[in-house]
Amino acid sequence: MRALTWHGKHDVRVDTVDDPEIVNPRDAIIKITSTAICGSDLHLYDGYIPTMQKGDILGHEFMGEVVEVGSGSTLKKGQRVVVPFTISCGSCFHCSKHQYSACDNGNPADNQDIAMELYGQPMSALFGYSHMTGGYAGGQAEYVRVPFSDVGPIVIPDGVDDDKVLFLSDILPTGWMAAENADIEPGDTVAVWGCGPVGLFAVQSAFLMGAERVIAIDHFPRRLELARKFGAETINFKESSTYEALMEMTGGIGPDAVIDAVGMEAHGLFVDNVVDQIKASTFLGTDRTHSIRQAIVACRKGGRVSMPAVYGGIVDKFPLGAFMQKGLTLKTGQTHVQHYLPGLLAAVLDDKVDTTFLISHRLPLEQAPEGYKMFHDRQNEVTKIVLKPGMAPQ
Template sequence: MRALTWHGKHDVRMDTVPDPKIVNPRDAIIKITSTAICGSDLHLYDSMIPSMERGDILGHEFMGEVVETGPGSTLQKGQRVVVPFVIACGKCFHCEKQQFSGCENSNPAETQDLGEIAYGTAMTGLFGYSHMTGGYAGGQAEYVRVPYSDVGPIVIPDGLEDDKVLFLSDILPTGWMAAENCQIEPGDTVAVWGCGPVGLFAVQSALIQGAHKVIAIDHHPHRLELARSMGAQVINYHDVKVREALMAMTGGIGPDACIDAVGMESHGFSIDNVVDAVKVATRIGTDRAHVLREVLMACRTGGRVSIPGVYGGMGDKIPIGALMEKGLQIRTGQTHVHKYLRPLLDLIGEGVIDTTFLISHRLPLESAPDGYKMFKENQNEVTKVVLKPDWQKEAA
């Protein structure tokens, strides 16, 4: 089959690789109908995530048609399914608490050491996202093996085209959980740093969950306009000092809840971010934590901080004093996708949630390397790239 493979920093290639096979009884093989390039994929593209190996198949946002199942799968051939990017067994301590991104069984023992060293515990298995997360082949390919297929994938009813449901695989539940972690109360103002795909879905989700006001912060005009079109007020951080602007917009109190949807690769020319960039470039540091610092300083006393943005290693100069003295609550983590699939699918079916506004480009799978380069270099116009395998054109 054809698949997108990683070969180093800014080097991804379409290669011919072996077709996936059933390995365990609960496996299924999915024929990909749609897959997408995620902002988190750019961390791999930029070689920010350790334990990638040449030839690894990328992609963790995908859906498709079931073509083969193991005896323990509950799926049936011909069903259309969306697959969560988190791989979860459904039966361990964390899965039973619906903390699916903490699954204890989906990361093979031989790949757990790096996660334990970096984070104190092994990471859960993820599709297409390094050997620290299990080394699983991703879905930017024609076919993919899905472990624990009796737990993860959700069957899509007829009448809902791929574009409406593809983002159930990751970014829609991630934005929803980011807003849920804010514990939004009537009258709340929620500030969202970053109007990338997750940030925009966090804006949308916060408004649906009852926020009185949402303030979106970015510097890309098109992305800010998308946030504005959903009902958010916007701040271009090139034009103002963010904390001062937020204070003015909240009567001098600060936002009730803040969402860091940027993570480890924040942009801008603030002194702390320039220092972070130098440290990353020289391998002295790993994460550019400017946005997290700004969030902690801007959030009101007694407020809530939600961090869906990906951080991979160490950050310094974190204002821990502000965190403690202001009595802030912080909730973070990879998304418990499985928990949100059914309710979000229902909201899509009812027309409450629209996801198609985010798609800016549709490309054939063979053009995936161009899609990565375009997404990396032009994040104003490129909000989401959806890839379609060539077999779909042949079928049409």
């Protein structure tokens, strides 16, 4: 089959690789009909995530048709399914608490040492996202093996277009959980750093959860325009001081809740961010944490901080004093996708949540390397790229 493979920093290629096979009874093989490039994939593209190996198949946002099942799978051939990016067993201590992204059994034991050293506990398994997270082949391919297929995938009704449900695999539940972690109360003002896919879904979700005002912060005009379409007020941090603007907009109090949807590759020529970029380029650090620092400082006293954004290592210049003195709370973590799928699928089918607005480009799988470069270099106009195996070249 054909699949997008990683070969190093800014080097991804579509190669011919072996077809996946059933390994365990609970496996299923999915023929991919749609897969997307995620902002988190750019961390792999930029070489920030350790334990990648040449030839690894990328992709963790995908859906398709069931073509083969193991004896323990509950899926049936011919069903259309969306697959969560987290690989979860459904029966361990964490899965029993619906903390699916903390599953103990998805990540093979021989891949857990690095995460144990970094984080004290092994990470959950993810599709197409390094050997630290299990080394599983991803879905930017013609076919993919799905472990624990009796737990993860959700069956999509006939007649529903891929574009409408594809983002249930990751970014829609991630944006929803980000808003949920902000503990939004009716009448709240919520500030969202980053108007990428997760940030835009967090904006939508915050309004649905009762926020009175949502303030979206970014510097890409097109993404700020999309946020305004959902009713958000906006701050372009290249044109205004974010902190001063937020204080003015909230009468000097600050937002009730803040959401960092930017993560480890924050943009902007700020002193702390420039220092972080130098450290990252010289291998003295991994994360550019300007956005979470700014969110903590801007949040009102007694407020809530939600951090869906990806961070990978140990950071400095963290405003721990402000965090403690202001009495803030922080919730974060990889998304418990399986927990949210039924409710969000219903919301999508009832047209309560819009997803298709995000897609700016559709490309054949064979042009995935071009898609990665476009998404990396042209983030103003490229908001989401969907890859289609078998699609004619553009």
